[in-house]
Amino acid sequence: MSERKRIDRSKLKPVVLDLLKTGAHFGHATHSWNPKMTPYIFTEKEGQHVIDLEITAEGIFETMKRVSDVVAKNGKIIFVGTKRQAVKSIEDAAKACSQHYINIRWLGGTLTNWQTISERIKYLNEREAQFEAGEFNALNKKEQLDIQKEIDKLNRRLGGIKELTSLPDLLFVVDTQRESLAIKEAARVGIPVIALVDTNCDPDPIDLVIPCNDDSHRPIRYIASLVASAANEGRERHLKDLAKGPSDAEIEAEVAREYIDDIAEEVEAADEEELLGPGALKLIAEMGDAEETETET
Incomplete structure (x- = not known):
């Protein structure tokens, strides 16, 4: 697992708020946690762990840079997620950035x-x-x-x-327990893994951890769309390096941009009370109050 660079909180806040709307902060029951996830846990509430979404947002920013750089060098990515909540989001994201996906079953020996x-x-x-x-x-x-x-x-x-x-250059994985075979194979052949890791999972085998609720389609879809966006940015860089010209690159990325915009609209239009609950809404308000206090001082 690579050491994570700290990112300016002002850049993180919009992503943290979007993550809250998707319910990305909901971890598993405290009795089923993996102690190795302690650094990624913000607090415990009513028998359930709450994920530190600032760390999640940092992981997303780092992931987007890594993905963009890989694709800019004409690298290939496999999006992996076979659980019901991930199937459609994984396929949509991979297709939106002209990458590859496995969303039904990981075949032993794929790598x-x-x-x-x-x-x-x-x-x-x-x-x-x-x-x-x-x-x-x-x-x-x-x-x-x-x-x-x-x-x-x-x-x-x-x-x-x-x-x-x-062979691909990178795996993006949803649910490290379910996709343990894919992760083991990637380690054997030296392919790095970026993954959404819930509080009941072991983060050690993962090269870049995105702590996140992996049991809801909303955070999966949101984060996968950002990964797709980064892949498209990398592809545009690659096409420009081939002297293909920015206009050609923009045309090839048009469908992907529409997909990313659709996801953003879904998050923006979400009913905050329904998705977050009063506790999360209070947390957002406290974040805003703290920021105003820092500004005044």
Whole structure:
């Protein structure tokens, strides 16, 4: 786990407020915590740990820089999240930044047996190309249906990484317990891992920890969208380095920007009382009062 740089609190506050709106601060019950998460816990309330969202925001800023730098060098990222709350957000974010994702099931050997996985990806792409070219039209309906079922099955398992031609440079993971196999494989082949880590998880195997509630789709979607935004910024830098010109880069990122804007609108329009509860709203007010006091002095 890398040492984290401190960031100006004034830069953190808008992100902290957005995180509060998504419920990112809700940790697990105190009886199910992992003591190694102590540095990331703000307090305990009614038997539940509350995550320190300033540290979360710092992790997000550091993540965005890391992701942008990786993609600027034409690096590849796999977004990993197979739990129900993460499935759609992971796919949407990866597609928004033209990266890769696994959101159904992590296949053992995806990283440690890449040669075999890449052969299956090649087979999937070939079968799809053959099907689209009408090469199976002479077969009877049952045979064509069997081939389509085979393609669909392969797409469920490999569809999110079928454009990947080599091992990725980085993993972005939601739920380190559920995705423990992916994290172990990444460690074995030397691929760094950035992850949302809840209070019941072990942060030690993670290169860059984002302490966060990983059991709600709202914080997952919000943070994944920021990661996608950083990836797109890196891709624009890469395209400019190739002398492609800023206008081309902006056109390629247009869909992604619309996606990021949609997420921002969702957070802004969220009902604060419903999402935060009176305790979190009070915390926001206290933050504002403290800031005003510092300014006066």
